Amino acid sequence: MERQAVIALPAGESREEDSLVSAARNGDRAAFGCLYDRYARMVHGILLARVPPREVDDLVQEVFLLALRQLHGLREVSRFGAWLGTITRNRANDYFRKTIPDEKVTEPVDENHAESRTTNSTADQEAAMILGVVRGLPEAYREPLILRLVEGMTGPEIAARTGLTHGSVRVNLYRGMQMLREKLAESAKGASLA
């Protein structure tokens, strides 16, 4: 079955979004709620690429509350996505730093330590294993892959939301997918040998 492109950002959306950010900055909580709807998946994905899944939902709320408090400091409304992404990564870094010894900070998370919300079925366990492998990839690859494969965002949407160029998102998606394929094949080979 051929699936259609998931989401293509309408041309006028960025203008509409700038208005939402301006309104939110002026205290319009409903506008901020709309921004949450648009960016929650990005924030969730960035966090999922870095912290244990069980912590992600709470941290999403924390990130948006922090953004709400700091929104007055955002100078260019058109860069809301890049700004929010940085706040999210900072918050994840803080979590990482507090829970993992210094010398381990730059090491990828071991796939065996990956957690799932529920691990009571084979499918859940397989999903947890795959997520663990994705989280073990280099930082540049794991974020776009999680936004694409977990959050269901398209490449153009990832670029638009995070403020990155199409080129860098595209390259990281393809290279990351290639590396993920290799790692999954290695895992499968290891499992069959065991």
Place this chain on the structure above:
Amino acid sequence: MKDDYLWDGSGEPDPEVQKLEEALGRYRQNQPAPKFDEITQTHKAKRPRNFFNWRWEYQLSAVAASLLLAVTVFLFMRQRSRGNPGPSWDVVRLEGAPRVGWHSLGEKSGPGKLGIGQTLVTDSTSRASITLDETGRVEVDPGSRLRLVTNGPGRKRLSLERGTIHAVIWAPPGQFVVDTPSAVAVDLGCIYTLHVDDSGTGLLRTTMGWVGFKLNGHESFIPAGAICQTRPRIGPGTPYFESASESFRSALSRFDFESHTPAERNALLGILLVDARKDDALTLWHLLSRVSDADRPVVYDRLASLAAPPAGVTREGILRLDRSMLDAWWNALGFGDIYLWRTYERDWSQPSRNAK
């Protein structure tokens, strides 16, 4: 094409990608938005209504009381803002007996406070950490002197006079800055270590995110895994990845900080261009604006061979140092969005007058 399916979900579906989507979809974000609008409604409900239906004596009393309250609050806030520009940083002893001003933090003493103008000093056997809830945490190694310069809302500035700090910052980018004798370090969302020796020479190593380093118009961006040296009167050198070859790092240090003849400089540049790997695009991008007009074409060609310039970036534009093209190329390298730096560096580009 299958690649199109990975990119935007169009074209022939890739079964492997579909399988991954299906498996991982269970982790997808599914929390509804918090009730931000209800917060507004709650505030609105508290507002007094039907004021114009009150008797005129009550209206007059209410207006007078409001004016009195407003004047009192204004005077109070003005006094407060003069005496206390921001919350103090909490200081916790980690080892030994670090000192804040004249106050020594011993084993039995509780946490201290670091106020504006105060200096935290650790001797050769003591360590401390300072924390501000909305900004981050800084661990201070033995043999350090760290001063709090400013602490206003959205503007936290420390001065590291000597020693080593490890900073973990969760404040939005551009709000946390550290002066050193030879450069200003602006946090752009990261974890980093900054060392300053007695001569004022500095070394910044980024663990996560990236940091901007600037002095006298010289600017360096240091992403995770990279290092940048800085020297008094010269400013920040060219950043490089720790994994670069020994000959590359040695040539770069001499290129940045030693005086040499044009022939020696050409030889050093030659080593850098030959030894550069794909990751060293970071270093070559910085060199574009640090080499002479005559040398820039060879740096451009080598960088373009390692990391092709994105659409809209031309050789001519880069050779004349067109800022928007340089920025676009930087963004394409994937180390961080340069918008953050261009937005925030204006406020911090020179060391504080209070910093030594």
